[in-house]
Amino acid sequence: MPAGALFAAPEWPRLRLFRALRRRGYVRVGGRRRLPRGLGSALTIALFAGIGLYGAFAGGHVDRFRAENGTLSDAVARAFGFGIRQVVISGLAELRPAEILAAGGISPNSSVLFIDPAAVRQNLEAVPMIREASVRKLYPNELAITITEREPFALWQRNGEVFVVAADGTVIDFLNDARYTRLPLVVGDRANVHSADYLELLDAAGSLRERIRAGSLIAGRRWNLILDNGLEVRLPEANPTAAVARLAELEESDRILERDILVIDMRLSDRVVMRLGVEAAAARAEAAKKKPASGKEADI
Template sequence: MDGGGREFGSLTGRGSPGGSPRARGASPRRRRPSAHRPAGRFATFGPLATIRRQAERLVWALERLRLPRYTGVGATALIFAASIGSGVVLGGHTPVVTAWFADVRDMAANAAGFRIAGVALTGHKHLSRDEVLAIAGITGRSSLLFLDAAEARNRLKANPWVGDATVQKLYPDRVAIDIVERRAFALWQRDGQVHVIAADGTVLEAYLSRGVMALPFVVGTGAERRARDFLALLDRHPDLRDQVRASVLVGERRWNLKLKNGIDIRLPETDVPAALDRLASLERDKKLLSRDITVVDLRLPDRITVRLSDSAAQARDEALKAKRPKPKGGAA
């Protein structure tokens, strides 16, 4: 009761001074379904239904406590805000809501004069300007105030073509990006799949373009990591290198060379430079790789084993038979 003699009661009647209808002698009446409590087949279940029931109980408790005005309304708003947040998380809409808040934030910053008016970009060759900006997360709606330079740099470095990157914010409206790109070094085949790799073995992309067909071709597990050192040894012998179709790492231990004319070169596990020197010397002096052979085995340090082709082996056998002396007395 206020100073004017007026008496305030709850809209639900639960907190009125007169007490409940049963206490005043009134006949009990069947409780009507609440507007906030769906009944029958329209009832809701799951986390949101639980939150709704908790909200109703909280409002009822606050009304019984006779707290200051609007306390129940504020609590209800808080509970429903939590309900919305729960629905966003459970429904998997967090990225969408986060992106929306980021856009609103950037719009406010742009209106305050922090719109990104220009981006200075250096070091890109394989990646286009638009690709670099998209990877860094810079769009026409981005604001300089809320641009996270460290995050943009991390996103750039996560791209396999980018070896290193720097991102600088130049207030009030400029961004400077400098990237160091990896270069396509070789083609690497494993399990039937061919990829373009950098010198450090990083897989840059799947082999899709004929523009990289001139790159060295390496095959086998681990070949992408060891290709740079081995191909550097092969580069010391340009005449030999130009005849190689593929370098195959066998058992992650040693290399075989498959030449364009079909000859296989078997290299040892150790002292590979000396083996390549011997092979190059034989090719230069004896034209070994131009002969009718299929295999040159250099795995033993004190000898070189050569396997003839089938036709060459047959011709050799026939030549040896012709050179054998004929038996005396006409015996066969």
């Protein structure tokens, strides 16, 4: 082995190689035989791959080589100009490019030649924030990625934890960003997948919408509204938007939300039932005691 060499390349079986090529046939040009087009490049790549693999195994540095350079095939591809020099990402709103690269498994050791666009797309679409992704190779050294994000649509409270959810109910993340605190809040099992129904109720509330703080899904069938003063409005299972519109009319005409009321029950179509607060109930009881026997109201 020559001085300074890291390893000695093995002796290639030249005679058998030439015989094999002779059997497969050369391309004859001007009375001279030449190798088929592309075979020389393939043999060169194979030579470098063989030398690199031999050296890695001979030195016992396979794990270190992979950690520093990726797979051998990617390393060879990068040496021939197929490394990923640029990744063009479009469609980002909330996510960052670094998050896309990490989720897709794309690193400086990757190569355009051996990266699998279908696998990258599958990895990206496993991210809750990503609804759809497409990945294309742009030879020799670029990737193009298009992302369609899920938009934060509502907050979902369940078992004491609050999540950011998309319109289809997909949980995007825990609520850890102040930007999302003003999203509509739904509470209860499977309320996340019915959040679009809750927003229809908010739209029907008109000016009353600003006072509604949350919607609680009851048994997966109907909603209770929680207002900013703690008042609970129980809506019917059938046609709840009409009930909300009626509530808005009552507030406009009678200011019922200003009263000492704990619960407004609108589940019956022909009446509105109200449960008074402690003070209002006591005052009502006291007033009832002062009524004269004739049934006329007592003077106050």
